[in-house]
Amino acid sequence: MPAPLLEARGVVKSYVTPQGRLQILKGVDLSLGPGETLALMGESGSGKSTLLNLAAGLDAADAGEIRLCGARLGELGEAERARLRRENTGLVFQRFNLIASLTVAQNLSFQARLCGRLDAAWQAELTERLGLARLAARYPEALSGGQQQRVAIGRALAAQPKLILADEPTGNLDEASGDEALALMLDLVAASGAALLMVTHSARLAGRLARRARLEHGVMAPA
Template identity: 45%
Template sequence: MSLIIESLNHQISDGHNQRKLLSDLSLAVGQGECIGLMGDSGSGKTTLLNLIAGLEPIQQGQITLAGVELAHASEQQLSELRKKQLGIIFQQYNLLSSLSVQDNIAFSARLAGRYDASLCRELARQLDIQSLLTQYPLTLSGGELQRVAIARALSAQPKLLLADEPTGNLDDNNSAGVVALLVKLVKSHDTALVLVTHSHHVAGKMDKTYQLADGQLTIISKVV
């Protein structure tokens, strides 16, 4: 398993009160498995991704990523885990404007000590952005930026990819194309994917989709 979540509980401050956001939540994600995560705003989807990424402390329960128990990991261990085992695709892309597309794609791989020029070229080819390699982010469309962000995340060969509304800024046609490519790529690289989305169409491309409500995950057998 790439990711194991066991009996996770998490509270947040809501005014003067504490609100239980996640309640005894458990989830297992295997290598190459694509998981969709849906839920109302404020249901805890982004918080769950942050906990998986080690960006927020675990209050109760356990998250195991690539064999590392996050609740017992040091800040250095968490940092190494994020560099070498985890990829993140942001809704706002978060590309570096001062770097070319080629250097943006290589950035995560270099950080992880896993730079592979041939892999970066192949990702660019598969995502149909090889003609953009010498351009800079400010010259690209939203769909092109998202494809570069996907290539960058996969260039480091992570065990798990987290995506928070990765197609939220794209129109339906671009969204469908990006999601289809993303699923194809993570499957070919045996990378697990946990993707937050409000789109039923996007969720329908996942192997499994869960609804997060009242702190619990409920599997959606068929997304329509």
């Protein structure tokens, strides 16, 4: 069996609030291997986005261990985590976080250029399959929400990362547009050979992925 791309063992995370310390994750275990797709479900406040941020190295766990591509994130400094994230992961958020001063084509290539892995042929394929060829010279403000989502998906995939982390990636879209965006993302993820961890509230969308897991009260429960 290939080694997991992402592994969480006994992960604990809490935050200080005006009402005191709030424990979000209470010992979470998770494993995701190459080519796997996993939907992470749960109610608002259950810790889904917190776990995704920890997996990306955007935040640090209080206890337990997270490994990304074999590296223990807790043993790395901020700069090392950023490098590991840049070289191995693609991030898709509910808020698209496109760069307003860059065109569609420049936004698509941004992550790939950062890590020195811009592949012109793959970029052209992404642009075509995402239906963005005629929009390549436009800026984000001139795009619809669905078009911006396609750019965000393409940007995450452009560097052909090993792992895609997606937080409610269709949350700002209507049902039809969301279904179409997810279908495209799954198709492109499969084409690139990446693994996908997707946070979603929707059982219907979760059913499109190969595996499902649920966070309840900070721990994993049967999906």
